[in-house]
Amino acid sequence: MEFSVSTVELEFRREVRQFLHEQMPGDILQRGKHDFHSLRSDISRVMKALNAKGWAAPHWPADCGGTDWTPMQRFIYLEELRRARVPVLDRPGIDLVGPVICAFGNDEQKRRFLPGILNGDTFWCQGFSEPNAGSDLASLKTTARREGDHYIVNGQKIWTSEANRADWIFVLVRTDTETKPQAGISFLLIDLKTPGIEVRPIWSVEETLTLNEVFFQDVKVPVGNLVGEENKGWTYAKQLLAFERTTSAEVPHIKRDLLQLKHLAATTLRRGKPLAEWRPFVARIADLEIRLLALEWSVLRVLYAREGDPALNAVASLLKVRGSELFQEVAQLCAMAMGDHGVALIPEPDGHHMLRHDGLAPDVVDDEAIGVPVRAIFRRSATIYGGANEVQRNIIAKAVLGL
Structure with a gap:
């Protein structure tokens, strides 16, 4: 397949770029430079601006608030x-539960939940x-027993990103324990303020609180x-996971990070000359850029593929594997460019940097250097979340190679 960018698409890019330049608050973009666990207040302000333009969720159906792009x-x-x-x-809301509600929710659920997601009022x-059901979701143990007009939910979830600041959680629960594992799962929307729910934050290796355990004890839903x-619910989750794994290719993110890497290479000195003049380092950048280009074309093929094509599940797994690896590698190369100085600089919510150890910060520090090593540490999880890459390789081997 041959892709080309039309004059209409070039004009569209200019329109988007101009809108973001004019409408995005400068303080938010300053913090956004560090690309590290954005503030809820920042996300809400951005969502409101995008929603007013009609651009909050362009991949949703138009009748749900999306676009016809x-x-x-x-x-x-x-x-x-x-x-x-x-x-x-708010990726859980915009990219994951929102499309599921659009596709499978009833009219009342669409009216109740979608506007809050689009406007940044409700976070998910x-x-x-679960502790024994990560990439193998069919092994989940959290149960939902129906009693009259409610389900009674009991169980535990873990590694739940942003549960400590979310309003709602969408949960896979087991509603039938007698049938085969995939056939007895349902998809529930649960208000995190419901009695019986406990959220326990987990300290991450990069010293943040974004991951959580969530406990359900006789929770009435x-x-x-x-x-x-x-x-x-397994049917709905498969569609969600296919989208999550495709977006896990993270091509726009990696392209942005590649620009940052080139900036760091041009401004960081080694033995009196910029890293951009050291041929081994430049060769690594070139290799990464070539592989990123190949990944980008693969993503575009998926975007233009026929909806419902069963082969897309394996392709989504392939994109997740390759994308998450490049996602890690570009962050690691940025940290390598910073060298020992990098450990001194971590992002703070106000958009400034903090020196972790006196004397380690380089003489000249710009915004591109802040938070680089912290991000590299966090991205070690990229090959785990969304379905561990080892499991994705098994999916590829079975679907593509027939193993």
Whole structure:
């Protein structure tokens, strides 16, 4: 397949770039430069601006608040968001539960939940993984027993990103323990303020509190919060996971990071000359850029593929594997460019840097250097979340190679 950018798409890119330049607050973009766990208040302000323009969720159906953009326009839009350093939006709401509600939710659920997601008023988290059911989600043990007009939910979720600041959680629960594992799972929407829910933050290795354990003890959830049909949640989750793994290729993010890497290489000195003049380091950048280009074309092929094509599940797994590896590598090369100085600089919510050890900061520090090593540490998880890469390779081997 041959892709080309039309004059219409070039004009669209200019329109998006101009809008972001004029409408995105400078303090938010300053913090967004560090690309590290954006403030909820920043995300909410950005979502309101995008929603007023009608651009909050371009991949949703138009009747749910999305746009009629082409796949290329959506891709350009994401590129421009990352290029401008707009904070990462509420991905669990926009990218995961929102499309599921659009596709399988009833009219009342669409009216109740979608406007809050689009406007940045309601934040979500994903309740899938459990202590013994991570990439193998069919092994989940959290149960939901129906009693009249409610489900009674008991169990535990773990590694739940942003549960400590979310309002709602979408959860896979077991509603039938007698049938095969995939056939007895349902998809519930649960208010995190419901009695019986406890959220326990988990300190991460890079010293942040974004991951959580979530415990459910006799939690009453209205039957009206069931998405679709009971025991059909695995079907809905597969669509969600395919989208999550495709977006896990992170091409717009990696392209933005590659620009940062080139900046660091041009401004960081080694033995009196910039890293950009050291041929081994430049060769690594060139190799990464070539592989990123190949990944970008693969993502575009998926965006233009026929919806419902069963081969897309394996392709999504392939993109997740390759994208998450490049996502890690570009962050590691940025940290390598900083060398020992990098350990001194971590981002703070006000958009400034903090020196972790006196004397380690380089003489000249610009915004591109702040938080680089912290991000490299955090991205070690990229090959785990969204389905561990080892599991994705098994999916590829079975679907593509017939093993």
